[in-house]
């Protein structure tokens with residue numbers, strides 16, 4: 264299996280090499296040259312598999328033997344052994360044919376654990392085998408950071424640097440990152456927003472000369488292909504639990520960087536019968552504007568009560584556009600250049616293909632809080648603000664009541680007590696047992712200006728010899 268860049272000008276990479284990178288040298292994102300496809304019979308034969316067994320079935324064609332099967336199985340088993348629920352991704356019913364897929368049962372309480380526990384173990388395996396040390400650099404609006412730190416804190420061959428927007432993540436999210444005091448873990452609170460953090464990470468991949476000799480950058484954001492790959496699994500898992508492939512299933516996905524829903528799109532291309540894929544956005548609605556009005560223009564970032572989705576530049580949309588433009592790298596390069604200067608417009612064919620695949624809906628904070636209240640009043644089930652956006656988008660755009668609608672619960676409500684309180688809950692949702700002392704733990708992080716040279720200097724100075 265080879266991985267190629269969406270901009271068509273970078274050499275193809277093997278699986279292990281694609282895991283050890285981030286952006287391609289031409290600025291594009293890596294995707295598999297050929298997507299594995301599963302027949303309906305094969306998918307049907309997976310009914311009843313454990314999450315770990317299914318993960319092996321879905322992931323192994325992408326790995327294509329580069330990691331021996333026995334190793335891959337033990338990496339998968341280790342990655343999901345830290346989850347608090349035996350089902351790993353349990354389904355909870357909230358209304359007729361409406362389901363919540365709880366993706367927050369991992370150690371850091373967000374869906375990021377699914378891919379980042381796996382990526383941490385995979386990196387550890389590859390780096391030990393190669394006797395190689397790397398620098399992980401990541402940007403977070405709150406959830407990727409802690410999940411990546413949790414995945415990498417025990418990897419001796421990794422120094423990890425996570426940039427978060429200063430004062431723009433919840434206190435729980437910040438403390439989940441900054442109370443990890445291992446010597447290889449570094450948190451940077453950047454005086455900027457998430458897009459500034461993400462820009463800095465992407466630009467650093469383009470010129471890595473600031474790193475100490477012999478080190479390279481590895482991404483933990485969803486620009487890293489392994490992130491997307493591991494997230495495909497839970498679409499199959501939920502689909503099978505609800506009767507696929509004999510009957511179709513729909514998904515509603517709270518969306519920011521477009522990684523999670525892109526994994527759903529891939530599951531569909533690989534053979535899972537998915538009816539609707541709903542892009543649910545907060546007031547940072549560039550994807551909703553693009554789909555509804557072909558308006559893919561940057562606007563000032565709004566700070567919402569669903570801060571993890573306060574994202575304007577959705578990295579993985581480029582991966583989708585690559586397919587929508589017939590995998591023409593030069594067309595993508597042109598589009599991305601247009602977008603860099605403020606906006607891009609899709610051509611008619613591409614736009615109609617996107618509209619066939621996705622529906623979209625946008626919510627502001629008020630509507631989001633109404634949903635938290637309404638769902639709690641009816642079911643006593645407490646949604647986090649991001650999940651609430653997915654639930655409402657599903658309800659507003661649903662075409663068929665007879666097809667199960669799965670709303671991805673991307674985070675645990677205890678990560679966002681402020682939003683939950685504003686929505687009318689008088690008691691804060693309880694943190695799981697392993698985090699009850701979170702607010703008593705010592706914190707360590709550095710506040711840095713939004714200045715790439717300063718950040719790179721800080722990284723270079725803190726990489727261990």
Ligand SMILES: Cc1ncc(COP(=O)(O)O)c(C=O)c1O
Pocket residue numbers: 373374405406407485517518519520521522523524571572649673674
């Ligand atoms: C809780 C939560 N929900 C939804 C999202 C959006 O996911 P994606 O960036 O994959 O679109 C994120 C982060 O991006 C998140 O942290």
Ligand SMILES: N[C@@H](CCOP(=O)(O)O)C(=O)O
Pocket residue numbers: 402403404405406407408483484485486519520522571572578
């Ligand atoms: N919401 C994310 C933003 C980064 O997204 P990623 O999936 O590309 O890592 C976060 O919580 O950090």
